[in-house]
Amino acid sequence: xxxxxxxxxxxxxxxxxxxxxxxxxxxxxxxxxxxxxxxxxxxxxxxxxxxxxxxxxxxxxxxxxxxxxxxxxxxxxxxxxxxxxxxxxxxxxxxxxxxxxxxxxxxxxxxxxxxxxxxxxxxxxxxxxxxxxxxxxxxxxxx
Amino acid sequence: xxxxxxxxxxxxxxxxxxxxxxxxxxxxxxxxxxxxxxxxxxxxxxxxxxxxxxxxxxxxxxxxxxxxxxxxxxxxxxxxxxxxxxxxxxxxxxxxxxxxxxxxxxxxxxxxxxxxxxxxxxxxxxxxxxxxxxxxxxxxxxxxxxxxxxxxxxxxxxxxxxxxxxxxxxxxxxxxxxxxxxxxxxxxxxxxxxxxxxxxxxxxxxxxxxxxxxxxxxxxxxxxxxxxxxxxxxxxxxxxxxxxxxxxxxxxxxxxxxxxxxxxxxxxxxxxxxxxxxxxxxxxxxxxxxxxxxxxxxxxxxxxxxxxxxxxxxxxxxxxxxxxxxxxxxxxxxxxxxxxxxxxxxxxxxxxxxxxxxxxxxxxxxxxxxxxxxxxxxxxxxxxxxxxxxxxxxxxxxxxxxxxxxxxxxxxxxxxxxxxxxxxxxxxxxxxxxxxxxxxxxxxxxxxxxxxxxxxxxxxxxxxxxxxxxxxxxxxxxxxxxxxxxxxxxxxxxxxxxxxxxxxxxxxxxxxxxxxxxxxxxxxxxxxxxxxxxxxxxxxxxxxxxxxxxxxxxxxxxxxxxxxxxxxxxxxxxxxxxxxxxxxxxxxxxxxxxxxxxxxxxxxxxxxxxxxxxxxxxxxxxxxxxxxxxxxxxxxxxxxxx
Ligand SMILES: Nc1nc2c(ncn2[C@@H]2O[C@H](COP(=O)(O)OP(=O)(O)OP(=O)(O)O)[C@@H](O)[C@H]2O)c(=O)[nH]1
Ligand SMILES: [Mg+2]
Numbered sequence: 140x141x142x143x144x145x146x147x148x149x150x151x152x153x154x155x156x157x158x159x160x161x162x163x164x165x166x167x168x169x170x171x172x173x174x175x176x177x178x179x180x181x182x183x184x185x186x187x188x189x190x191x192x193x194x195x196x197x198x199x200x201x202x203x204x205x206x207x208x209x210x211x212x213x214x215x216x217x218x219x220x221x222x223x224x225x226x227x228x229x230x231x232x233x234x235x236x237x238x239x240x241x242x243x244x245x246x247x248x249x250x251x252x253x254x255x256x257x258x259x260x261x262x263x264x265x266x267x268x269x270x271x272x273x274x275x276x277x278x279x280x281x282x
Numbered sequence: 283x284x285x286x287x288x289x290x291x292x293x294x295x296x297x298x299x300x301x302x303x304x305x306x307x308x309x310x311x312x313x314x315x316x317x318x319x320x321x322x323x324x325x326x327x328x329x330x331x332x333x334x335x336x337x338x339x340x341x342x343x344x345x346x347x348x349x350x351x352x353x354x355x356x357x358x359x360x361x362x363x364x365x366x367x368x369x370x371x372x373x374x375x376x377x378x379x380x381x382x383x384x385x386x387x388x389x390x391x392x393x394x395x396x397x398x399x400x401x402x403x404x405x406x407x408x409x410x411x412x413x414x415x416x417x418x419x420x421x422x423x424x425x426x427x428x429x430x431x432x433x434x435x436x437x438x439x440x441x442x443x444x445x446x447x448x449x450x451x452x453x454x455x456x457x458x459x460x461x462x463x464x465x466x467x468x469x470x471x472x473x474x475x476x477x478x479x480x481x482x483x484x485x486x487x488x489x490x491x492x493x494x495x496x497x498x499x500x501x502x503x504x505x506x507x508x509x510x511x512x513x514x515x516x517x518x519x520x521x522x523x524x525x526x527x528x529x530x531x532x533x534x535x536x537x538x539x540x541x542x543x544x545x546x547x548x549x550x551x552x553x554x555x556x557x558x559x560x561x562x563x564x565x566x567x568x569x570x571x572x573x574x575x576x577x578x579x580x581x582x583x584x585x586x587x588x589x590x591x592x593x594x595x596x597x598x599x600x601x602x603x604x605x606x607x608x609x610x611x612x613x614x615x616x617x618x619x620x621x622x623x624x625x626x627x628x629x630x631x632x633x634x635x636x637x638x639x640x641x642x643x644x645x646x647x648x649x650x651x652x653x654x655x656x657x658x659x660x661x662x663x664x665x666x667x668x669x670x671x672x673x674x675x676x677x678x679x680x681x682x683x684x685x686x687x688x689x690x691x692x693x694x695x696x697x698x699x700x701x702x703x704x705x706x707x708x709x710x711x712x713x714x715x716x717x718x719x720x721x722x723x724x725x726x727x728x729x730x731x732x733x734x735x736x737x738x739x740x741x742x743x744x745x746x747x748x749x750x751x752x753x754x755x756x757x758x759x760x761x762x763x764x765x766x767x768x769x770x771x772x773x774x775x776x777x778x779x780x781x782x783x784x785x786x787x788x789x790x791x792x793x794x795x796x797x798x799x800x801x802x803x804x805x806x807x808x809x810x811x812x813x814x815x816x817x818x819x820x821x822x823x824x825x826x827x828x829x830x831x832x833x834x835x836x837x838x839x840x841x842x843x844x845x846x847x848x849x850x851x852x853x854x855x856x857x858x859x860x861x862x863x864x865x866x867x868x869x870x871x872x873x874x875x876x877x878x879x880x881x882x883x884x885x886x887x888x889x890x891x892x893x894x895x896x897x898x899x900x901x902x903x904x905x906x907x908x909x910x911x912x913x914x915x916x917x918x919x920x921x922x923x924x
Contacts (some may be wrong), residue, residue: 156511160347161747163491163510164678167343168749169377171514180543183552184645187654189543189752194374196752198641200648203747 140211140220142176143204144275146232147188150177151209161203169193170207214281219274221254226279228252233276246277254279284325284332285444290354290385291369292377293340294753296397298322299427300369301337304437308765310669312631314658315340315751316676319350321357328437331444336363339675342377344384345492348678355494358388359479365440366390372402372409372424373754375529379521380514382418386451387483391443392420395436400426401754408530417524419451428759452482455516459509462489466504489513539754546635552642559635564719567622568703574618582611601790609786609842610778616700616838617778621771623696627665628766632758636661637750644748650730651737653677653748656686660729663693664722665770667885670695671892678747685736687893688901691881692729692908694722696774700841701833701876708860709869725877732908777836785832785839789846801825801847820875820913821868830875836882867920871913879909 145151153172156162169192170176177191187200211217215229228250231241241247245262253261258274260267269277289297293315302309305324310317322337338357339350346352358366368385370378375396382394396409415422421439425432454460466485470476476484476499487495491507499506546555586603593599630636636658644654655677663670670690677683694702699718706717792806801807809831810824817827825847833840848859864872880902881889890898 158507158510160493163345163493163507164347164747164749166510166514167345167347169342169380171518172511173515174518180547181549182547182641182644183549185549186645186648187641187748189547189641193377193380195377198644198654198748198750198752200644200748 140209140217141205142178142190142199142207142209143188143201144217144219145178145209145211146217146230146276146278147178147180148230148232149211149215149278150175151211152176154208154210156208157206159206161206165203165207168197169195176207176209216279216281217275218254218260218269218277218279219258219271221279223254223256225251225253225282227282228277229280230278231276232278237273237276241273241277251282252279284334285365285440286334286336286363287365287367287440288336288338288357288363289367289369290338290358290381291340291367291395292342292371292374292381293317293751295340295369295371295378296427297340297369298337300367300395300397300425300433300436301335303427303430303433305335308769309337311762312636312766313634313753313756314631314637315753316348316350316673319353319672319675321353326437329441331441333437333440341381343381345487345490346494349675349683352494353675358385362388362390364391365444366392367395367436367440368392369395369397372396372398372407373405375409375525376518376521379418379524380517383453383517383520384486386418386420386453387480387486389448389451389480389483391448392451393436393439393443394418394420394422396422396424397427399424399431400429406531410528410530414524414528417527419449453517453520455513459489459512459516462504462509466502469502470499486513542755543638543752547638547642556639556642561719563623563626564722565715566626567619567699568718569715571618571622575615578618579615582607582615586611597794600794601787604846605786605790605794606783608845609789610783612704612841612845613700613778613782613838616703616841617771617774619699619703620696620774621767623699624665624767624770625763627662628763628770629758630661632756632762632766634753634755637752641750641752644750648748650734652682652685652730652733654750655748656682656733658750659686659690660693660726663690663695663729665696666773667691667693667695667881668888671885671888674892681740684893684897685733685740687889688736688897688904689729689732691885691889691901691905692725692732692878694725694877695837697777697837697882698877700838702873704841704844705860705869705873709866721873721877724874728878728908728912732904777838781836782839782842785835786842786846789832789839789843793846806847820871820910820917821864822872822875823863825863826868826872830879833876834880834882836884837876840876867917870920871916874916875909875913877909878905878912880905 142151152175153170155172156165156170179189179191179196181188187198188204189196189198228246228248231238231248244267245264255261258269260269289301291297298309298311298318301324302311305326307324309322318337318339324335326333326335338354341351341354344355346355366385368382370382386392399409402409409424411422411424421443423432423436423439425436463482463485466488467481470481470484484495488499488506489509490513491510496506546552586607589603589607590599593602639661640654640658643657647654647657659670659673662673667690671687674683674686677686702718702721706714710717789806793801793804795805806828807824810828813831814822814824814827828847829840829843832843886898886901889901
């Protein structure tokens with residue numbers, strides 16, 4: 140997955156950096172493969188976002204962050220990029236309205252769900268095909 | 283021969299603060315990355331030795347991506363100092379040590395300076411100096427530029443290593459990397475054109491894919507940039523090993539920064555907060571401070587009356603009362619406003635809010651194919667256009683930089699404030715604050731639209747890459763703030779004593795003669811009438827035209843001119859005379875014209891030195907055209923509405 144998809148509050152390990160001038164710039168700022176980057180917050184309108192890298196706060200636009208490949212730790216994965224299998228929900232990133240909407244599909248923190256296709260989730264309430272916007276705000280752990 | 287000592291380090295680690303502490307100078311310090319954009323030198327005598335300190339722009343690494351970083355790098359490469367101080371921030375040592383490992387390859391005597399230890403201590407971080415010296419192989423000094431801790435120690439250390447032998451410093455990478463470095467190194471040594479550079483350094487930079495180095499060397503048997511990630515990884519692994527031994531943290535301290543950021547850069551309220559802060563700034567600078575201005579005004583009225591009454595010779599008393607006192611005095615009245623504005627700008631710069639404002643609005647700037655970084659330069663332009671233009675050196679994209687330099691002059695600098703305030707207080711007494719705030723807002727909008735327009739005509743580029751560092755919040759120190767306000771405001775006072783004084787005298791001569799005191803038949807009126815042919819469609823008569831001509835020297839002079847042309851023999855009634863001459867629409871369009879037209883001489887000078895002479899002419903024509911169109915628009919709209 141790319142750094143721009145990591146939800147606010149999580150850390151991810153850098154996997155690769157684009158082979159370009161921008162890439163070199165990123166490396167000199169501390170975005171080095173193998174190091175951890177934490178997503179600290181996002182700006183109004185969601186772009187750019189603030190990252191904690193090498194003990195300092197750096198802002199990056201999503202168009203640039205999308206070029207940074209990262210991996211989440213401990214079998215963590217965002218629903219939008221989850222393969223088929225069984226998962227538990229670790230976190231839902233969104234406000235009250237979002238939580239309530241998810242609740243209706245039985246998507247709640249701690250629940251076990253099955254992914255049966257791209258962004259398609261099976262819960263006790265049924266099978267739901269989620270949009271990317273929603274799917275990218277649900278953090279899962281493989282079981 | 284003086285000992286030449288250069289300070290290098292990441293942006294915003296306190297290089298300039300240290301430089302000031304070491305040399306007793308007062309260079310520009312602020313809490314955001316990219317403040318210093320040129321090489322500055324200062325001298326200190328220590329124990330009989332003359333030390334020549336050199337402050338450099340901050341740089342994340344020795345591969346340079348923007349103009350200020352390039353300046354630092356070129357200095358280190360082509361004017362290698364006797365001793366290099368690598369300054370690292372005690373609270374983010376990893377990034378700092380990365381630069382240190384790069385600089386170590388430059389083959390110069392090096393001292394590692396860990397700055398801001400006062401802040402580290404407050405956060406419960408202990409730094410083991412001996413351990414750090416042991417692992418890096420160079421002397422280590424812990425300093426605080428704020429409390430003065432460690433400064434003498436640093437000076438002693440400089441003298442000590444200046445007389446000792448140079449030690450070979452080298453960070454050894456793993457075998458695969460070292461083999462490649464060695465291979466390239468031996469190739470470079472045989473090339474005469476590369477003789478003046480440290481070969482190992484060049485080899486590493488080449489393998490990192492640093493564009494300047496690759497351009498210098500061309501292709502070799504190894505692909506440039508092929509070990510980019512390996513090299514960085516190797517260094518950081520090493521740094522983490524060092525820091526494990528050196529840093530002792532006693533528990534997590536919840537920092538103020540997080541809490542503040544939660545509010546100030548909030549998803550929804552971040553932009554409203556920014557606008558509110560700006561509005562508060564302007565009301566503070568224009569309204570809260572007003573009683574002081576009134577006091578000064580009363581003083582000058584009293585002085586010119588006194589001059590008129592006590593000097594018998596009519597011509598001389600008019601020169602003093604109508605020329606000098608009303609010319610210079612009409613501007614000095616606004617000194618408190620200007621100082622207040624600088625006070626707030628100073629707080630923004632010192633606290634660390636400035637780059638956050640840029641962050642908050644970046645999305646909007648992105649639409650305009652600019653970045654939040656140029657917005658920072660725009661904000662600085664509220665103070666004075668010249669430093670705002672200088673600050674564009676931190677913009678890494680050349681296209682964006684040119685556009686920003688050409689658009690920053692539209693932002694209302696403090697020198698334009700007297701014009702707004704004079705007109706607003708005469709014509710729009712009740713809504714004065716609102717009118718001035720609107721003109722400021724308009725100036726931002728014009729600057730942004732200008733950027734969009736220039737993007738369309740001059741360049742068809744993509745928005746540039748944006749990285750901003752958000753520094754930790756710092757409580758502005760009263761002493762620093764006062765110095766900031768004084769150094770910025772002083773410039774304004776000096777202008778009043780020189781350019782404005784001179785312009786006032788010349789203006790007086792031109793408007794007193796040949797009709798001895800009747801401005802309508804004076805030389806000034808001739809000049810104004812000639813120009814007013816062009817400005818007729820805007821509704822400007824010869825008086826306003828004359829004011830605009832003289833305003834090109836410095837925009838404040840517009841105020842002196844008006845007060846002179848209208849005020850002969852009667853300072854206090856400028857307001858009532860003005861209202862009887864012009865309707866509000868004409869005055870508004872004059873205000874807008876004054877805001878946008880030709881930047882002052884100092885600004886033109888810095889445009890030409892920053893991006894080239896060609897742009898000086900472009901800027902003059904461009905700003906005149908914009909001013910004319912805007913004023914015409916106001917006139918047409920106003921005529922239609924009223
Ligand atoms: N508490 C504390 N603050 C410091 C210290 N040194 C610098 N500062 C503050 O850090 C900020 C940056 O200082 P500068 O001296 O402008 O930093 P710089 O390294 O020259 O920055 P650039 O020119 O942008 O690269 C200012 O707000 C200083 O007041 C220190 O030792 N302790
Ligand atoms: Mg500096």
